[in-house]
Amino acid sequence: MNKRQGWLVLLAATLQAGAIGTALAVPSVMQTNGRTTQPVGHYELCKRLPDECSQKTDVRAPVELTRTLWQAMVDINNEVNTAVAPRTDMEMWGKEEVWSYPASAGDCEDYALEKRRKLMELGVPAGDLLLTVARQPNGEGHAVLTVRTSMGEYILDNLDPRIMAWDETVYTYLKRQSERNSGVWIGINDGRADSVASVR
Template identity: 35%
Template sequence: MRQGSGIRRLVRSGIAVLALGATTLQPMAGQAVAQTLASLGGGAAPAAITGEAKPVIAWSEFCRRYASECAIDPSEPDVVTLTPRLWQTIVSVNRAVNGSKRPVTDQEHWGVPDRWDLAEDGSGDCEDFQLLKRKLLAQSGLPRRAMRMTVVIDEKGEGHAVLMLRTDRGDLILDNKTSAVLPWQRTGYVFIKREAQEAGPWVSLGRAIGPAVTANR
């Protein structure tokens, strides 16, 4: 695949998702979305910040290569209101990226333990999936300030990257391991750290020691 062609197709898909969100939801679909939102509750407690944290080295390198992807407008809201149309956009982008990219470790892909990228050649690992979702959602109108790249320990005890979306219904997680968008408490992960975007580069979300890399598929 020619480099960049896959991401351009997904960018067009993201724009199409936004256009879909601007239309009227079908009655049955709208009812299902409303029920899903109701199940999230009225706003669960956000992931607690316990201090400052060092950013992942590969994140800093990514920001040097893709400065515009890391630029945050402080005037943007850091929490979004979760409407049925926004929920539909989030779920659609999560599924589209998960279903369109080939999972491969950075060691297999690039010959290095950890590299954060946008999966422009059609392959990537966990953080590449989430960074592409972040890009598409930003192009669909979501503020980057409300989206936080996050490091967790997964069910295998390995480092893993997810995308946290801060909403009035609580912090939601987009993950390449599932097409379900879940509240952070329901993922089963141990949350380590995430982008701060307010007071520093990254913040700690617990007392567990962070992984050196987030390089699983």
């Protein structure tokens, strides 16, 4: 059993026992290093939908990871991944980097936006649902949703049906929304990589 499998087994047992936040040490969280540039697609989204960039959150502990929340994360991840057909921005819009809520098709950031919206509708604070930009092992850019919880930070991804702790995924993390302000982006110091290159 590898580290990730062992963690998931322990997490499931703890959730089953209802002992969230007490039986386990908190897994690692992403180390951030200050404000950075906003992805151009998110900037354009904020011009079209200003409310997307006006969500402010006071400094506080991450949302408690309960059995109910975990199940909601699993259900929403599966629901959106199944309902939305993968299409590139060029196929849909004739240009790159168009971030939007998907109707029936979308690319990686569209999946992440929809999952974020659905979890917010259930009461999860905006500051715990962070759009995140990463690099895949093949060098291509990617976007996922990071969920900050009392038991660590988890990734909801359209390329993988599993919900995994951020440091158990194959990605190199570059930047994400600030937990304090949805219109601000902060850099990520992914200590698993020798270097992290910037993206626009």
